[in-house]
Amino acid sequence: MVEIKDRCIWITGASSGIGKALAQHLCSQGNFVIVSGRDHHSLQQMVLAASGRMCALPMDLSVPDDELGPYAGRLQELTDYLDMVICCAGVCEYEDKLTFDPAMYRRVFEVNFLGVIKSLHLAMPLLKKSTREPRVVAVGSLSSAVPFPRAEAYGASKAALEYFMKSLQTDSVKIPLRATLVRPGFVATAMTSKNDFSMPFLMSPDEAAKIIVEGISQGRAQIDFPRRLSWPLRFFGVFFGLWRRWVAPKVTRITPDVWVKTL
Ligand SMILES: NC(=O)c1ccc[n+]([C@@H]2O[C@H](COP(=O)([O-])OP(=O)(O)OC[C@H]3O[C@@H](n4cnc5c(N)ncnc54)[C@H](OP(=O)(O)O)[C@@H]3O)[C@@H](O)[C@H]2O)c1
Incomplete structure (x- = not known):
């Protein structure tokens, strides 16, 4: 176990929730943290409270590719190198009526x-300039362990992310780059405050x-938590037929009524 200290770390989705808690935790452990998100005010408050060990890079990740240039310039003004990037920004929208609105899917995939x-x-x-083993951390979700109801868009974006991270792990076996996929269960944040089901x-x-920080310190490739939730979900991921037969009828909201009404 290697303590994460004296590193330069960039965290996206750091203006609230899990990303904010990660930024504060890593900063208090003696790292220099660059925090990103769209909410300038929240980022600024965090920077003020961190007495010089944090700086803000406000950014909207849903901008088109050709508008990324200024962000690259600003990031390079803030630091010459990065030891770690934690991609935590995310949005959640649910598929309530099986209308498959392409705009909603695009919004979710654009960020997640x-x-x-x-x-x-x-x-x-900047990661290539790190003098340590540079690490990429991406925050996925346990929704990619087994398909959750209404999560056709959100869960699919996290499943795509999981595949991407595993592919990156495959391609980095001969180089110093390390990649960690994080799959949280339910965490009380602005995102889950809208949920109207038991978590x-x-x-x-x-x-x-x-x-998450402990898992990264241990050099883990995948951090699933809490175990009480991840183990049963991983079981049902392997035996998906059982999930479809036993669990799906209890959790889906798509009843014959909804099906007829949305015709
Ligand atoms: N909470 C859970 O139970 C849970 C479970 C599994 C996985 N996760 C994942 O954990 C991550 C953090 O979520 P959270 O629960 O902490 O939710 P949150 O409090 O709503 O945080 C989401 C973060 O993403 C940023 N973000 C959203 N859209 C963005 C955009 N277009 N450009 C840049 N940043 C954007 C938000 O910043 P601004 O609004 O300032 O842009 C915010 O900092 C997400 O990837 C989420 O999918 C959460």
């Missing part, structure tokens, strides 16, 4: 999947951040 690709595109030249083993962002 392409947002990670854009961040890595910006970070890679088993809900935890605080601080608890989640501690588990």
Whole structure:
């Protein structure tokens, strides 16, 4: 176990929730942290509280590729190198009526999947200048372990991210780059505050951040938590037929009524 200290770390999605807790935790451990998100005010408040060990890079990850240039310039003004990038930015929208609105799918994939690709595109030249083993961390979700109801868009974006990270792990076996996929269960943040269903083993962002930092310190390729939730979900991921037969009828909201009404 290697303590994460004296590193330069860039965190996206750091203006609230899990990303914010990660930024505060890593900063208090003696790292220099660059925090990103769209909410300037929240980022500024964090920077003020961090007495010089944090700086802000406000950015919208849903901008078109040809608008990324200024972000690259600003990032390079803030640091000459990066030891770690934590891609935590994410959005959640549900598929309530099986209308398959392409705009909604595009919004979700733009941040949850392409947002990670854009961040890595910006970070890679600086990660290559790290004098340690540079690390890429991406926050996925346990929704890619087994398909959740209404998560056709959100879960698919996280499943795409999971595949991407595993592919990156395959391609980095001969180079110093390390990649970690994080799959949280339910964490009490702005994202989950809109949920109107029971969220088993809900935890605080601080608890989640501690588990993630510990997993990164241990050099883990995948961090699933909490175990009480991840183990049963992984079981059903392997035996998906059982999930479809036993669990799906209890959790889906798509009844024959909804089906007829949305015709
Ligand atoms: N909470 C959970 O139970 C849970 C479970 C599994 C996985 N996750 C994942 O954990 C990550 C963090 O989520 P959270 O729960 O902490 O939610 P959150 O509090 O809503 O945080 C989401 C973060 O993403 C940023 N973001 C959203 N859209 C963005 C955009 N277009 N450009 C740049 N940044 C953007 C937000 O910043 P601005 O609004 O300032 O842009 C915010 O900092 C997400 O990837 C989420 O999918 C969460």
